Amino acid sequence: MSERIDPRLMREGRRARGALYGSIALGLISAWVVIGQSVLLAKLVTTISFHHINLQPLMPWVAGLAGLFLVRALLTYGAEVLASRACLAIKTGLRAAMLEKLFARGPAGEAASAEAATTMLDGVETLDPYFARYLPQMYLCVAVPLAILALVFPLDWISGLVLLVAGPLIPLFMVFVGYRAEAINQRQWEKLLQLGTHFLDVLQGLTTLKLFGRARDEIAIIARISDDYRRTTMEGLRIAFLTSAVLEFFASLAIALVAVMFGARLIHGHFNFYPAFLVLLLAPEFFVPLRGLSVHYHARMSAIASAKQIFEILDAPVPQHGTSPLAPAEQFDLLCENLSFSYAGHNVIENFSAHFPAGKTTVIVGTSGAGKTTLSRLLLGFLHPTVGRILVNGQNLADVAPESWWRALAWVPQMPRLFHGSIGDNLALGQPQADYAALRGAAARAHAYNFIKSMPGKFGAQVGEGGANLSGGEIQRLALARAYLREAKLLILDEATASLDATTEAAILDAMAMMKTGCTAIIIAHRLAVAERADQILVMEEGRLVQSGTHEHLMSEPGPYRTMVTTQREAAYV
Known part of the structure; x- marks a missing residue:
């Protein structure tokens, strides 16, 4: 039959x-x-x-x-x-x-x-x-x-x-x-x-x-x-x-x-x-x-x-999410306790414990494949730890409804996505009620306003699918402006300045230093100029936390961080 x-x-x-x-x-x-x-x-x-x-x-x-x-x-x-x-x-x-x-x-x-x-x-x-x-x-x-x-x-x-x-x-x-x-x-x-x-x-x-x-x-x-x-x-x-x-x-x-x-x-x-x-x-x-x-x-x-x-x-399985609303707070303090995450039988994160202080900037560094992006996805709630937990002001992130958590944060990935439409529509994706002044302010902080005002229509200028008519640096700056516009209490950046030149990166880092009081920033960085300005640096290797501290502290002792800084400085002089 x-x-x-x-x-x-x-x-x-x-x-x-x-x-x-x-x-x-x-x-x-x-x-x-x-x-x-x-x-x-x-x-x-x-x-x-x-x-x-x-x-x-x-x-x-x-x-x-x-x-x-x-x-x-x-x-x-x-x-x-x-x-x-x-x-x-x-x-x-x-x-x-x-x-x-x-x-x-x-x-x-x-x-x-x-x-x-x-x-x-x-x-x-x-x-x-x-x-x-x-x-x-x-x-x-x-x-x-x-x-x-x-x-x-x-x-x-x-x-x-x-x-x-x-x-x-x-x-x-x-x-x-x-x-x-x-x-x-x-x-x-x-x-x-x-x-x-x-x-x-x-x-x-x-x-x-x-x-x-x-x-x-x-x-x-x-x-x-x-x-x-x-x-x-x-x-x-x-x-x-x-x-x-x-x-x-x-x-x-x-x-x-x-x-x-x-x-x-x-x-x-x-x-x-x-x-x-x-x-x-x-x-x-x-x-x-x-x-x-x-x-x-x-x-x-x-x-x-x-x-x-x-x-x-x-019929595809859906990850189990929490249903509780995120407790309201002026600042977010994050704590990772013994996190482990496996993918296809391979341990990507293993026994990771770290504290992200409220209102401070934490930079996560490490070689490619160290597990930095996976950690960011765990913090964002896209993935769930195999073992361990993430606490947000003492509240288990696994119990929080994803929508409630995502409304409280802003995220800029390695390869941000722009949609077909105007620049203003793309910036206001997470803040639809934003007015012109707010759009201009966010774009200025991301050093995107100069190229926006040179385009026909300014914020009304049309963006091709995936930002086809923009450069990689311009796309990155628009994504940063979109994140700034949300005025979120938690900012997670995954290689967000990788496509920018050193001068623009330094200017954006200066702008980030003047973010509103109480914003907790977690930055995954490859170029260590970002780390020098951080309140705290976490160094990862093969999914583990191997070092932590300030730039001065980590440079004062031998270890992976000092090796990475020395290598990048030598490469810059070549």
Whole structure:
């Protein structure tokens, strides 16, 4: 038996139950109107042909027949409108649920962005023909043929028997084809995900590929993946067309058989014209829902493949978060107690204990891979420690609701993200009510105002996706301005000045020194000029805290910090 559709996908139909059922009901009424048309047309033709009645007295019948055509058109249109509304509600609900799940998993979630985007866009879109076409067709396949058989059998049991035998051959053949079609649709979907993921990687790394002379190689790879996707798609279409051809053959054979039998009996005078003509009109209509089911059967296969990816995202585990609000305070004092964090069986942070005094600036330094960024993600609440805890003014961070914690802090990552829109919109992301004076003040503190005022429109100047029309240093300064605008009591900077020149970095550090009283700053730094100005320096190696103290204290004794400072100074003189 072919794979069943995920029952949860059917439950999604409840989001638009009224519109979906309304579409099915209108489709059923439209099909039954066709039966009424056939009856009226058969009577009209029989009366004119064999009773020699003029057309004038039959005009009410003609008007009724035309009215049925109009009613059928309106019913079909109404069914399409309701089906579209139902699909829109279902797709919107699924995308909202997927987006909510991705948000719940947080920035540390492992879902590939390209795969998630492809699933949310193309994957959800493939459900449209399933709910709008295939699902209503299933109901039509049951109700319409039964109604026609109920009308045909009293007229001619032989024709009814032919239809009864030929009808089930179509869904039976579809089940056999389903085995092959499922595998092809699943492979087609995997190829689409692979194509989307690789294409996004190429776009994001286009500059690197050009510099290394590998752009044409990547074009060839994309062409190969695209061709694989084309071949898989064509294979699926080939099966769909062959299936339709075979099913058309069975349906046409059954209709022809009914017509031949009637012809033989009419010639010998063993049957009346009216029932024969009516059955001949109804025989093609008997197979219309079954043909429609075979045409849209691939929609079911696509829905199965898409639903698998959709529910992989919806079923992904979500980290357990606290629910308590963060206790209000004028300052934040952070304490890490015996923190350990493992990723893929590897200890990234191990037995880390440190105190981040309220209102002070703490700089965390260390070589690449020392665990600095992981520690910042633990402090931000993106990750949860395997062992140990983080206390905020004595309150366990694990018990605090993430939204409550994030509202109290500002964060600038190594690679900040700017969104398509104006500079003002990007700066006011965390402070939507900020006025022009606040925007200007934050930009000035981040030494971003000079280049902002030189742009057309100033704060209204448009920023490309990811800050495409800005330099790395300008993006970094806008991210700093965005953080300053929040006026948060806790500021976490992860290599926030890495893209800046030494002069701008020094100016920003001077501005940070004049931050409002009570702001606790935690800065992850690679260039040690930042550390010289800190109230406290923490030195990490292989996920452990190996040194702590002020710049003067750490320089007075041998250790990793003095080695790093000496190395950087020697490199600067070279």
